[in-house]
Amino acid sequence: MQISLEDAFRGVTKKIEVPRLETCPHCGGSGAEPGTKVETCPTCGGRGQVQQTVNTPFGQMAQVTVCPTCHGKGKVVKTPCRECKGQGRVRKQHSVDVKIPAGIDTGIRLRVSSQGEAGINGGPSGDLFLLIEVKPDRRFQRKGDDLNTSVDIKYPQAALGCEVKIETFDGFETLDIPAGTQPGSKLRIKGRGMPRLRGKGSGDMNILVKVTISKEPSAKERELLEQIAKEMKVTVKNKEGFFDKIKR
Ligand SMILES: [Zn+2]
Numbered sequence: 001m002q003i004s005l006e007d008a009f010r011g012v013t014k015k016i017e018v019p020r021l022e023t024c025p026h027c028g029g030s031g032a033e034p035g036t037k038v039e040t041c042p043t044c045g046g047r048g049q050v051q052q053t054v055n056t057p058f059g060q061m062a063q064v065t066v067c068p069t070c071h072g073k074g075k076v077v078k079t080p081c082r083e084c085k086g087q088g089r090v091r092k093q094h095s096v097d098v099k100i101p102a103g104i105d106t107g108i109r110l111r112v113s114s115q116g117e118a119g120i121n122g123g124p125s126g127d128l129f130l131l132i133e134v135k136p137d138r139r140f141q142r143k144g145d146d147l148n149t150s151v152d153i154k155y156p157q158a159a160l161g162c163e164v165k166i167e168t169f170d171g172f173e174t175l176d177i178p179a180g181t182q183p184g185s186k187l188r189i190k191g192r193g194m195p196r197l198r199g200k201g202s203g204d205m206n207i208l209v210k211v212t213i214s215k216e217p218s219a220k221e222r223e224l225l226e227q228i229a230k231e232m233k234v235t236v237k238n239k240e241g242f243f244d245k246i247k248r
């Protein structure tokens with residue numbers, strides 16, 4: 001079953017179809033077509049068991065086994081029910097609500113009982129396994145219990161420090177970016193990752209800092225950048241793409 005990362009974060013209840021064996025409504029569970037007779041088994045005479053004589057190293061011995069004709073029921077159906085083919089029970093699909101716990105990850109199998117109770121490996125016994133696949137999210141990449149994201153800031157913000165809003169599943173968080181942050185730095189907001197499936201607490205939100213550079217600086221921006229370059233004693237190209245002689 002595919003679920004979204006946000007559903008995996010919060011936990012979710014999903015409706016699924018579960019097959020369940022029910023008493024056949026056509027024959028009422030007898031296995032015989034209505035209006036036909038159920039007869040006493042001619043092989044065992046209704047006892048459900050037969051006695052056989054077998055040869056053993058100790059001589060002939062009597063062995064009691066389940067009747068091969070009626071399989072122990074003692075009765076035989078002359079005309080099997082056409083709905084259940086004489087089984088007395090039919091497999092019916094019925095829809096159950098499955099609670100998918102918060103923190104679930106791709107590859108985890110949930111055991112689902114016919115009542116819809118779901119348990120992680122070794123949970124309540126049931127008759128169906130649900131394989132979970134968590135779909136990728138546009139905003140966050142999951143790494144175990146952590147979530148990874150990135151933020152774009154402009155170079156003055158990286159150089160002088162700033163505050164940015166970071167989206168989490170619990171709303172926006174303010175992240176302090178210290179002065180002198182380098183492109184590619186990784187910052188962290190503790191406890192804003194995925195809830196831990198086993199155990200308490202949550203993973204972290206890791207933020208990759210990307211520093212963007214203006215592709216077409218305005219005239220004023222260019223003028224200021226040239227001043228910064230001069231102050232830093234580095235050579236830069238002028239507007240026409242040539243190097244100016246920088247006074248040293
Ligand atoms: Zn039936």
Ligand SMILES: [Zn+2]
Pocket residue numbers: 041042043044045046047048049067068069070071072073074075
């Ligand atoms: Zn029998």
